[in-house]
Amino acid sequence: GENVEQHPSTLSVQEGDSAVIKCTYSDSASNYFPWYKQELGKRPQLIIDIRSNVGEKKDQRIAVTLNKTAKHFSLHITETQPEDSAVYFCAASMGDYKLSFGAGTTVTVRA
Amino acid sequence: GAGVSQSPSNKVTEKGKDVELRCDPISGHTALYWYRQSLGQGLEFLIYFQGNSAPDKSGLPSDRFSAERTGGSVSTLTIQRTQQEDSAVYLCASSLSLAGREQYFGPGTRLTVT
Numbered sequence: 503g504e505n506v507e508q509h510p511s512t513l514s515v516q517e518g519d520s521a522v523i524k525c526t527y528s529d530s531a532s533n534y535f536p537w538y539k540q541e542l543g544k545r546p547q548l549i550i551d552i553r554s555n556v557g558e559k560k561d562q563r564i565a566v567t568l569n570k571t572a573k574h575f576s577l578h579i580t581e582t583q584p585e586d587s588a589v590y591f592c593a594a595s596m597g598d599y600k601l602s603f604g605a606g607t608t609v610t611v612r613a
Numbered sequence: 614g615a616g617v618s619q620s621p622s623n624k625v626t627e628k629g630k631d632v633e634l635r636c637d638p639i640s641g642h643t644a645l646y647w648y649r650q651s652l653g654q655g656l657e658f659l660i661y662f663q664g665n666s667a668p669d670k671s672g673l674p675s676d677r678f679s680a681e682r683t684g685g686s687v688s689t690l691t692i693q694r695t696q697q698e699d700s701a702v703y704l705c706a707s708s709l710s711l712a713g714r715e716q717y718f719g720p721g722t723r724l725t726v727t
Contacts, residue, residue: 508655534714545704545718546656591655599644599708600669601716603655 504529506594508604516612521579523607525592528573532594535568535575536601540589549590550577582611615639617719619705625725626695634690634722638707645688646708646716647680651701659703662688695726 505528515521527535536551552559552566552575559566563582568575579586589608593601618637626632638645647659658672662682673679677695682688692699702723706716 536715538718545720547718548715551715593656595714599646599661599663599714600658600672601646601656602658603648605655606653 504532504594504596504602506592506602506604508592508607510607511605512608512610514610514612515582517583518581521577521582521586521609521611523577523590523592523609524574525576525594525604526572526574527594527602529594529596530570530573531596534595535566536593537564537566537577538591538593538603540591540606542588546591579609582609584611584613587611617705617707617717619703619719619722621722622720623723623725625727628697628726629694631691631693632695632724634692634703634705634724636688636690636705636707636719638686638688638705639717640686642707642709642717643685644708644710644716645682646706647688647690648704648706649674649701650704650721656704659690692724695724697726700724700726 508525533554538546539549540546563580565578589606591606592604595601620635643664645662648656660680661669677693680690702721704721705719708716
């Protein structure tokens with residue numbers, strides 16, 4: 503099955519700086535890559551996703567890049583704010599439905 | 614509109630007992646998923662329902678786990694003879710269709726097996 507690895511496991515950034523989280527996947531057939539944000543005690547919520555026919559997608563301060571050849575994708579958060587502090591999960595799915603998640607990155611934005 | 618709901622929000626049970634967890638998906642969502650999130654870990658896929666198709670049970674960790682979805686809507690996840698390692702947050706998600714793909718998560722049920 504699909505195996506998704508996520509790095510780093512924790513990330514501390516100064517407010518206003520950028521944060522980057524990287525994920526790799528194992529199955530070249532995977533074609534859908536969502537990112538979820540989970541605040542403490544709350545449910546995961548989709549923040550951005552990318553499909554394999556696109557190399558980059560941006561939505562305000564967040565962007566995701568995908569390198570199919572290398573089988574990795576990354577989340578970029580610019581101008582970080584305290585409310586960006588959360589656990590972020592990457593995931594991958596193979597043309598259907600079942601998401602394989604990374605282990606998560608705990609992001610802390612220092613004021 | 615209403616999101617995905619789950620009940621109970623918390624469940625404490627003794628080792629060896631059976632538990633049932635309930636999920637109400639968003640109305641009209643044909644796909645329903647169960648995941649498990651252990652403390653400090655990512656989400657682990659358990660089972661998937663899509664319409665009237667046979668469910669994908671490939672993620673269920675043992676035969677103590679089962680799930681059903683009645684009338685294409687509400688789903689229950691049953692864990693028989695619970696073990697301490699079953700302690701986790703059980704999350705349900707639903708989506709419109711395979712094409713839609715975005716999965717909307719419920720608040721989860723925190724299960725503690727003592």
